[in-house]
Amino acid sequence: MRRGDIMSEKLIAKIGDTVAIASDHAGVKYKSILSKCLEELGFEVLDLGTCDEASVDYPDYGHAVANAVAGNRASAGVAICGTGIGISIAANRHKGVRAALVHDAFTAKMSRQHNNANILALGARSVSEDTARGILKAFFSTQFEGGRHERRIEKID
DSSP states (O other): OOTTSSOGGGSSSOTTOEEEEEEOGGGHHHHHHHHHHHHHTTOEEEEOOOOSSSOOOHHHHHHHHHHHHHTTSOSEEEEEESSSHHHHHHHTTSTTOOEEEOSSHHHHHHHHHTTOOOEEEEETTTSOHHHHHHHHHHHHTOOOOOTHHHHHHHHHO
16 A cells, blocks of 8 residues: 555544554564554654663553553554553553554454544564554554444543
């Protein structure tokens, strides 16, 4: 998928918007790969760390992405740890954040269509690099359906 292939009004974040991304030590490689994908799609990337494979605590990076999204420094976010579980739990502690741990393009699409997820959570040890790229593209190209899902989101927020 090349820049401009997706209609910007269908994206959670519009072309040129900022997307926050962070990972713990397990997700550093994927953070680099997915940052490049985001740039190719036309987004500005706000890299919130970590920058190497020295052991760090995933909640710190989940909170960083969630704060950026909740504080309107970024339109959306990507959070990566070994499984994606811990970092998604940390991110979901923030009001207005709906971090979805997804494992394939289908769950990425559903997290956007039905749950209006605004942070994509991934497990670097549980999905392949190619799958992660496909997940990212599916997430950022899928529109929230609204309708009956609106009242459900209101019960979360």
